[in-house]
Amino acid sequence: MKKTHIAALMILISGMTFATCDQSKFYSGLPTHLSGYEFKSKLSNLLTKTHRSLSYDDLHQAYTRSDRDKTYDGDNTILDMYSENPNGRDPYKFRAGQKKCGQYRNEGDCYNREHLFPQGLFGKRRPMKTDIFHVYPSDGKVNGMRSSYPFGEVGEARWISENGSKLGRSKDPAYRRTVFEPIDEFKGDIARAMLYFAVRYESRIPSFRYNDMTDGSRDQTYSTWFLKTLLKWHKQDPVSEHERYRNDQACRYQKNRNPFIDHPEWALAIWEVQ
Template identity: 30%
Template sequence: MKRILLAVALSLSSILTALAAPPATFTEAKIVAKQKVYLDQASSSMGDLYCGCKWTWVGKSGGRIDAGSCGLKARKQEKREQRTEWEHIVPAWTFGHQRQCWQNGGREHCVKDDPVFQSMEADLFNLYPSVGEVNGDRSNFNYGMASGIAPQYGQCKTKVDFDQRVAEPRNEVKGLVARTTFYMFDRYNLNMSRQQQQLLMAWDKQFPVTPWELERNKRITAIMGHANPFVTGQRSWASGYKPSGDGVVSALPPRAVKTLPAEPKVISSSSAGAIVGNKNSHIYHLPTGCPSYAKVSSKNRISFGSESEATAAGYRKAGNCR
């Protein structure tokens, strides 16, 4: 009986993973993160990423910081200090600069034309609510030791060294940011400096996985369809580590095309039931279970006969499909 129950549980887990629908855009990711990952964290003892502040949710994905809960004081920007912002633990600037799209036209071009960048920008493992001013001050700085820097945000323990262009997060999240950084560089085949590797490997060992980090990983895994292997212990970063590139996808068909392909047909009212693709975002929508199916403008629509045909053309399923 135990073996049968275990088999059923494993089968159910596989089904849930297969049905996981990662968010397709950064905007969508923030909403999903609020609703399914950090829904009960606004008043938790862990608090926001950098200062451990509690907050109240505002709107679809925003928040209002409770400065009194963490002894927070603004350095310069009082309005930004009062709100939560979604921090990319590995900055978009960092992973964007390793993509050709950024060289061709910056972040806007990457968002529009590069499916790998789109995945990185919307990756839930890399997102965390943080105090707006600290998020802004951190900018695109690497993590490092801000030795000799006096407290800048009241009792908030995160420090930013503007001269050395490094940010040192509070001890409570150093392990989390290290393992998240390992995940991003591994999954998306990014290059990390030796100095940054050495620092993060030290933090990984000094600050082991916490119960909340495990729970966070579990929640995100249910949405993304895969875990952070550096949290689960399936992988370990060491000097000379070679990234797997599991998350690198191509916008081009995997097989060579010897003849010019036929122009994709535009979806019309008579083509109900076809899979709709958006030529701008390279996202596709199913006729059932995808709220945005009918919202793709006619000039951007193309149709596919199957999901495999869509993915072969470099498209991926919309994150809001149920």
Template identity: 25%
Template sequence: MKKQLLSLLLIAQFGFGQSGVPANPYYNGMNWTLTGMNLKSALATKITTTHTNFLTYSQDWNATQATDLNPTNSNNVLLLYGFSSTTCPSSTSDDNDHRERNSMSNGGGNSCEWNREHVYAKSLGTPALVDGALSSADSDAGEDAHHLRSCDVDRNGNRGNLKFAAGSGDSSPVTGGWYPGNEWKGDVARMMMYMYLRYPSQCLPINVGTGATVSTDTNMIQLFLQWNAEDPVSLYEDNRNTYHGNTTNTFAQGNRNPFIDNPYLATVIWGGPVAENRWPTVFLSSQSFLAENAVSIYPNPTNSNEIEIATEEEITKLTLVSINGQIIKEIVNPIFNQNTYKINDLPQGFYFLQINAEKGSLTKKIIVN
């Protein structure tokens, strides 16, 4: 428990990388106390500055053949929007609905081949995405491997540039657009969130999806938040992310999709349905966070070896931890007197105070002189 709590507090306050969650050193330096548009901006900076290898469109073939492999059959790639397990060609099934195909059957002119689906349809970008850049200076969203997925040639054509819309069951055209299918809707949502952060003016969610928008960010649609929560991350998605985050891989971009690493980041940024939280030691509350001004601590710094905590929130636990990870005090269901609680006999030092309440949690720094 000490190690987990220390990880939470150090990451939250200073962004130190830990061997725990988030395990990948990719997130060193992130400040996990940020929420809303501040967290969105910080993640956008992270995925942009770490995008160091700009792939050409021909190299995207190689990347897709490496990243889109079926975790249970490494000879085949999984096909976005696919759902049938029959073999192509087949007399009993539409040949464009297959879920996987041999990884070497890539192309574009045969109904039993697969090609690269621009999940953010090129024509919907502002400006439209291109996929024939000559150099990294010209490269844009059209060649970003994080939204290029293997897809049946014909099914790719069926989707075309239709916007994503609500539906159920297998992938198909629906009123108002294209439903990607129950298995793929979370993948689509997380890709669209990544593209929005990476290309914030070119790849707006409202241009590629339908439905109501989020009140705090009118470029984000609620449908993607719903899909992100309803369809958890798969091993297939994790494998893609791991490949691109490792710059020793020849066709890796160097950056990751944070919403695959933890779908709950979308909840912290935009709210909506609560998505899977894969970093419980970073985000202790699965529902919400207390506002910074919801709790006051005074005096801070203190010269009297004591502090008073003032709040109108229903506090369930107070945990004081030293910079070295030692739990100094842990007070369950503290009894407040006129909305204040005093902690005394504090030794000199620097501390983190984790405040858990009915409505969420908050971490404060404490200095005892």
């Protein structure tokens, strides 16, 4: 093939890739007149069809772009939801590619890759294990303390991180066991990541192990108490500039998007819980 033809082909491919991550074009084929679980299934098909599976090492490389702090401190450090202090000085910072776990004993020792939807529930299988839209860089110590506990609102804390995230007994009367609560600034971020997971892996959810936050169904996916918490956080903590930036950058690597960042209204169009 002549060099001119190769160059033209590369330009075409580059243009196609850019168009794929363009918001308006990405969703252009969706039947948006639908709602509820019917719409959820159509959205799941889109996210699955466009998803390019990453390797576990790819995540660290992607974080050097997707998780730079461009909005809070603007210092290009790795933005960790468990150490970021949106109203003051961060207790510690992570530079991209440095202090990756590794070994840790204390907060600030290193950062690793946290699966917001616990990977033990899907047997550590790909593409779930390496899906950047629910696998976030986080402090190793705090990630270890969160373990596989559901997210929720803590009544009585038995451990508090340096930025105020808590582990303790839930104050939700519908669920009184141990939960992990991030600070208010990132509750919506986590909720939208978990809702993404429910849509992207709709067809696989019934084969996963259950825990207290899941109900095993492909439709609702999450236990009612937990889904109510996610939708509450989604409404109370609107989409941030960092989320929009991360969504765009992550798409460059994985080729799909988190639709609840682009269209927050779709979450309530899909799930209705009393």
